[in-house]
Amino acid sequence: MIRETIGMVFIFIGIAFDFFGVLGLVRLPDVYNRLQAATKCVTFGSAGILFGTFIIQGFNSFGFKALIGITFIFLTSPVAAHAISRAAHRARIPLAKETIVDEYEKDKELKEQTT
Amino acid sequence: MSLAVKSKIVVFVLAIVVWLALTGLGLQEIIAGVLVAAIVSLTAGHFLITTHKQKHMLHRWLYAVLYFFKFLWEMMKANLHVAYIVAHPMLPIKPGIVKIKTKLTKDAAITVLTNSITLTPGTLTVDVNEEKKEIYIHWIDVKATGIDECSKEIGARFESTLTEVFE
Numbered sequence A: 001m002i003r004e005t006i007g008m009v010f011i012f013i014g015i016a017f018d019f020f021g022v023l024g025l026v027r028l029p030d031v032y033n034r035l036q037a038a039t040k041c042v043t044f045g046s047a048g049i050l051f052g053t054f055i056i057q058g059f060n061s062f063g064f065k066a067l068i069g070i071t072f073i074f075l076t077s078p079v080a081a082h083a084i085s086r087a088a089h090r091a092r093i094p095l096a097k098e099t100i101v102d103e104y105e106k107d108k109e110l111k112e113q114t115t
Numbered sequence B: 001m002s003l004a005v006k007s008k009i010v011v012f013v014l015a016i017v018v019w020l021a022l023t024g025l026g027l028q029e030i031i032a033g034v035l036v037a038a039i040v041s042l043t044a045g046h047f048l049i050t051t052h053k054q055k056h057m058l059h060r061w062l063y064a065v066l067y068f069f070k071f072l073w074e075m076m077k078a079n080l081h082v083a084y085i086v087a088h089p090m091l092p093i094k095p096g097i098v099k100i101k102t103k104l105t106k107d108a109a110i111t112v113l114t115n116s117i118t119l120t121p122g123t124l125t126v127d128v129n130e131e132k133k134e135i136y137i138h139w140i141d142v143k144a145t146g147i148d149e150c151s152k153e154i155g156a157r158f159e160s161t162l163t164e165v166f167e
Helices: A002-027 A031-057 A061-090 A103-114 B003-023 B027-047 B057-087 B107-119 B147-166
Strands: B096-101 B123-129 B134-139
Touching: A002 A031, A002 B057, A031 A061, A031 B057, A031 B107, A031 B123, A031 B134, A061 B003, A061 B107, A061 B123, A103 B096, A103 B123, B003 B027, B057 B107, B057 B147, B096 B147, B107 B123, B107 B134, B107 B147, B134 B147
Parallel strands: none
Antiparallel strands: B096 B134, B123 B134
16 A cells, blocks of 8 residues: 555656656757757656556566666667767757857867868 | 676576566576577677676775766756756756766776766767767756866766776
8 A cells, every 4th residue: 555655656756757858848949958858857757657666566577677667768768869969960950049059060070171 | 718708698697587587487488588598698798798807896886886876866956957947938048069078988987977967967968089088968058168167067976986986
């Protein structure tokens, strides 16, 4: 009973963070800022939901799957964000107009001039 | 025993244990698990362990645990920060891509550092320059643009612990 309550609390926290992540995906201006919301809030939110599932289920094969799911989300989500943002920058997708500095672009131009 | 063989055996055992924890014991599961784990460890097993056993294993594990808790704390802050920005009616962002320098040398250490940077407040790793040890980071709320200030602001809080774990 108490275990179910704690698990439910974790699941609700996870859903709340997922909600903020999705809100950020809609509201933020460009692909890089949207990735920020998508990697942080959604990683943490999904991990919260899975952890809540683990607490409700306990140490059976179902709970273990939830734990392993958390590990894989933590390992893969930053890598995916890195790959998407790098590809977007190489495809010359413009940054939002609020952007104040872009060191990556400067260094890329230098490299192209020297080669 | 050569290093590659040792690494392959470790991968095989790890894969089997994880698989059995996921599926439970049964003849079919064991046969399928052994087959797949053998294929995986033979083809990709030599990537896991690349150096010989080092000293201070206990010391490194302690710092790994410390790092884990530090990382969880930073991640909580990151999520509240992003949630605040997203829920704010004016969207108070000041994005930009900055460059930081890292002192870490091992591939695994740099991978962990970049993944941690992506999951912590307002920063997202875009690219790594392996020769110069520079990391390009998209920052949602730029506070400094110089390479030294940025390294201090973003990288330093993880670097000290990671040096103890990996180097």
